[in-house]
Amino acid sequence: MKYVLKFALVAMLAFYAPVLYAQEDTTTAEDEEDYSIYDDLDFADDGTQSFANAKISGLSPARFISLGYDYQAGYDLTAANVGEGIAPETATINSTSGIRVGANIPVVSRNDLLIQVGGQYWNLNYNYNDASTLNHPLHKTLANNGLRTWGLNSTIYKPLNETHFILVQLGADMNGDYAVPEFQSMRYNRYSIAALYGKRPSDYKQWALGISRTYRAGELNYVPIFYYNYTSPVSKWGIEALLPARGHVRYSFNKRSILMAGFELEGNSYRLGNQSTFLSEPLDDVELRRSEIRARMMYQRQLVGFVWFAAELGYRINYSYNVDDIPEGKDFTRLFGIVSDAPYVMENTIGNPVYFNISLNLVSP
Amino acid sequence: MxxxxxxxxxxxxxxxxxxxxxxxxxxxxxxKGIWQPSHGKAKIKIDKIGSKYYGKIVWLKEPIDPETKAPKVDKNNPDESLRSTPLKGYRILKDFEYTDEDEWSNGTIYDPENGSTYSCVIKMTDENTLDIRGYIGIKTLGRTDVWKRLEMPSKKKSE
Structure with a gap:
């Protein structure tokens, strides 16, 4: 019986030996091997297809979550007359500032389809030199209420094959001088869309052509767009552009420190008169067509892990600060005067200050 | 008795x-096996060491760094002492354990393009397809890449 017991123990050890041995762990690199055997391999699935990647090498990091602060230095704003009832008025704004919060989360992430959904909140507070003396309704609402934007957006990237892709961007924004949580009617929401067809000929270049319905020039427009990203394979330079919305030259000191120089066209259409009567009927549905070109230098740097700091300094150049009458929020386009020459309710004049923006960003893998 | x-x-x-x-x-x-990420720039061989799974780069589409004209090294590694380590043979998947049906987790994935290491979970959607999800803290804040299994041409022919 003693031998049987011994046999049982030996048998158990024999059974468990490979398992026990397998507990050994190492993370050190193995000895060099002949890697040439991996040169010619086939996909195990015959039908496997490769698709163009959404990114190219060396792009500035995409942001999952961003928390920023924007500050414009002082400038003068001349609010135009409205008929004969409201006289023009020039006032000095000491500063314009506000927070900018954004999030952009991938909800579908496959080789053959990428869908990101995001949201943002922007706030603009106008700090007037002497708010108590203001008479013009534009100055009053800007001083008392400021402007804000709540928005939702989505980006859909659909590669068609190894080199070609379709890119679609959708946006819905609620812009106005409203208070939170009262907001304003959804019928004043402003919708934008861009659709592009493009090519990614290499890991260092991608480009696309398309058309967009956009409010970046303040009022509704339809414009052709050109998407172009490039990274030099032999130097630290690159280009990131979606013209005419933005264009930057990029210089990467290293993968954790990037300097960019260029511009962004930034704008939207803001409903006025949410918190108090702005203009009396029939001009009680008006929107501020705000658009500005930001010529800027932007420095981004990794702080720790996936947290990056970004700072930009530039010159804010006014493109539009006019006011339009839009009864019941039913928008229209002038298409740069081609389809309409409808007059503005106000054609305001605004100065061009320096500005800076700082943000903390959680960047995407 | x-x-x-x-x-x-x-x-x-x-x-x-x-x-x-x-x-x-x-x-x-x-x-275990050889896998290709969606970008097609590398092939990764996954092996078992001890009780865990590790994946190393065994092939690069562009093995030579166009800047230095030398074989690519891990030049973006935050640890300066590792920046001269050759990328070929570099272990980018580490410490994966089989934790659930068709799922390997508790591991990390390293991206040599930016020198960042992410938490990672691997899901096998079929025998020849992996969903590799790198994430930051929580799985929602991540990105999934689909890897396809590769095999020797001779093996395919013999099947």
Missing amino acids: NRAILVALLVAVSTITYSFLGSDDAKADRL
Whole structure:
């Protein structure tokens, strides 16, 4: 019986030996091997297809979550007359500032389809030199209420094959001088869309052509767009552009420190008169067509892990600060005067200050 | 007699336990092999070391750094002492354990393009396809890449 017991123990050890041995762990690199055997391999699935990647090498990091602060230095704003009832008025704004919060989360992430959904909140507070003396309704609402934007957006990237892709961007924004949580009617929401067809000929270049319905020039427009990203394979330079919305030259000191120089066209259409009567009927549905070109230098740097700091300094150049009458929020386009020459309710004049923006960003893998 | 029963029980328990472990091992070992990420710039060989799974770069589409004209090294690694380590042979998947049906987790993935290491979970959607999700803290804040299994041409022909 003693031998049987011994046999049982030996048998158990024999059974468990490979398992026990397998507990050994190492993370050190193995000895060099002949890697040439991996040169010619086939996909195990015959039908496997490769698709163009959404990114190219060396792009500035995409942001999952961003928390920023924007500050414009002082400038003068001349609010135009409205008929004969409201006289023009020039006032000095000491500063314009506000927070900018954004999030952009991938909800579908496959080789053959990428869908990101995001949201943002922007706030603009106008700090007037002497708010108590203001008479013009534009100055009053800007001083008392400021402007804000709540928005939702989505980006859909659909590669068609190894080199070609379709890119679609959708946006819905609620812009106005409203208070939170009262907001304003959804019928004043402003919708934008861009659709592009493009090519990614290499890991260092991608480009696309398309058309967009956009409010970046303040009022509704339809414009052709050109998407172009490039990274030099032999130097630290690159280009990131979606013209005419933005264009930057990029210089990467290293993968954790990037300097960019260029511009962004930034704008939207803001409903006025949410918190108090702005203009009396029939001009009680008006929107501020705000658009500005930001010529800027932007420095981004990794702080720790996936947290990056970004700072930009530039010159804010006014493109539009006019006011339009839009009864019941039913928008229209002038298409740069081609389809309409409808007059503005106000054609305001605004100065061009320096500005800076700082943000903390959680960047995407 | 009691001893005989004890012995029989020991052997039976050993056999049953081992057969379960073996079955789990076989399932877990399906991760082993050579895989290609969606960008097609590399091939990754996943092996088992000890009880965990590791993946190293065994092929690069562009093995030579166009800037230095030398074989690519891990130049973006935050640890300066590792920046001269060759990328070919570099272990970018580490410490994966078979934790759930068709799922390997508790591991990390390293991106040599930016020198960042992410938490990572691997899901096998079919025998030849992996969903590799790198994430930051929570899985929602991540990105999934689909890897496809590669095999030797001779193996395919012989099938």
